Amino acid sequence: MSLRHALLGLLVFRPGSGYDLLKIFNTSLGQVWPARQSQVYGELTKLDATGLITVTDEGPRGRKQYALTPEGHAEARRWLAEREEHQPQRNPMLLQTFFLGLLPPEEAVARLLRYADTAAREYDDLVALRDAEPWDRDAMAECGRLVLEYGLRQRALEQEWARWAAERLRERRLTAPAAGQPEIPEPA
Amino acid sequence: MSLRHALLGLLVFRPGSGYDLLKIFNTSLGQVWPARQSQVYGELTKLDATGLITVTDEGPRGRKQYALTPEGHAEARRWLAEREEHQPQRNPMLLQTFFLGLLPPEEAVARLLRYADTAAREYDDLVALRDAEPWDRDAMAECGRLVLEYGLRQRALEQEWARWAAERLRERRLTAPAAGQPEIPEPA
DNA sequence: CGCCAACATGTCAAGGCTGGAATGTGGGAT
DNA sequence: ATCCCACATTCCAGCCTTGACATGTTGGCG
Numbered sequence A, B: 001m002s003l004r005h006a007l008l009g010l011l012v013f014r015p016g017s018g019y020d021l022l023k024i025f026n027t028s029l030g031q032v033w034p035a036r037q038s039q040v041y042g043e044l045t046k047l048d049a050t051g052l053i054t055v056t057d058e059g060p061r062g063r064k065q066y067a068l069t070p071e072g073h074a075e076a077r078r079w080l081a082e083r084e085e086h087q088p089q090r091n092p093m094l095l096q097t098f099f100l101g102l103l104p105p106e107e108a109v110a111r112l113l114r115y116a117d118t119a120a121r122e123y124d125d126l127v128a129l130r131d132a133e134p135w136d137r138d139a140m141a142e143c144g145r146l147v148l149e150y151g152l153r154q155r156a157l158e159q160e161w162a163r164w165a166a167e168r169l170r171e172r173r174l175t176a177p178a179a180g181q182p183e184i185p186e187p188a
Numbered sequence C: 001c002g003c004c005a006a007c008a009t010g011t012c013a014a015g016g017c018t019g020g021a022a023t024g025t026g027g028g029a030t
Numbered sequence D: 001a002t003c004c005c006a007c008a009t010t011c012c013a014g015c016c017t018t019g020a021c022a023t024g025t026t027g028g029c030g
Helices: A003-013 A018-026 A037-050 A070-081 A092-098 A105-132 A139-175 B003-013 B018-026 B037-050 B070-081 B092-098 B105-132 B139-175
Strands: A053-058 A064-068 B053-058 B064-068
Touching: A003 A018, A003 A037, A003 A053, A003 A064, A003 A070, A003 B092, A018 A037, A037 A053, A037 A064, A064 A070, A092 A105, A092 B003, A092 B139, A105 A139, A139 B092, A139 B139, B003 B018, B003 B037, B003 B053, B003 B064, B003 B070, B018 B037, B037 B053, B037 B064, B064 B070, B092 B105, B105 B139
Parallel strands: none
Antiparallel strands: A053 A064, B053 B064
């Protein structure tokens, strides 16, 4: 339930409307904590009802500007101090990798190499982003830079790993031909 | 909705009961796709209702052994061939990192160094696992090894990144004292 | 002046996931 | 013979998330 805390965190910096917050989710924050429109508006309503945030201003198109209440500020502080133990992440790519042995070896290798390519492309995108943005505007940008760096390294890792895995599978195919296990071949 | 496919994938190798499958989720598979008991049993029931799996044997304590039907096999094949685009992962650690600028610098640095320590410990655990297991039993173990390697590299990355980030924050604290942004200090 | 892209919010059904509770059986160790 | 742990399943309330649909406004450009 950390969407709540992401919103509170953003509101510490400055008050904003659902629309404002949403824009942040669609760019930077969404890279580490995706959230849809309906979810953001819904959560804001709840947060308001709970008294953690409050409407401080109403603008043109029914715009409602939210800001933290003292309770909200306290909750943000509490959350930030808290240690969240990190549980395993759901990773579709690794899930498929787990079952890659069910594909014919050439296909499995090809798949891994495609992963590598994708990662390489994403890496380049992030590099471009890194070089385009001014990262010393404020504390949030400062930390955004840290998170971006993580993404960068992650993509590099993904690429190297996928190439390593492909190589390993290829070798295995040559030395140990058939491990006598079920496969999923082409459909008849 | 990939829990469904994880189950189908496992059942390609050998038939099994909910209990059997659950054990796999609690160890290897759960590292890339966590699932609780209630979810596994629920999904098996649905899968059975859909006709993708079927009960092939009933054992002692109401044990039901499931196996793939031809449709289930086809669906597993379909899924494995499919390219799932990977959307951003929710990452609680990075979410907190994003807001680390709200903490006093020393605390932020300490936090990052704790992340590094955790990652280091997890790394060691995975190394132990790597050296304990025989990874050439079958195709599933083979690929499990690939996934483990990913976890290994991931932990190494996390550690290095966290140290890098801590160092960067520390430097910044010395050169550019206050960025004139809101902070969350100690409670009064 | 008219139009459109951006602004701005609300609502809902359906499905996924969590966490807990409830229930009962059987094999092996003592 | 007994006991206990591992085996084994079912159900549920409640929250989170997704993906749509629905609706209306306004500032600025041509």
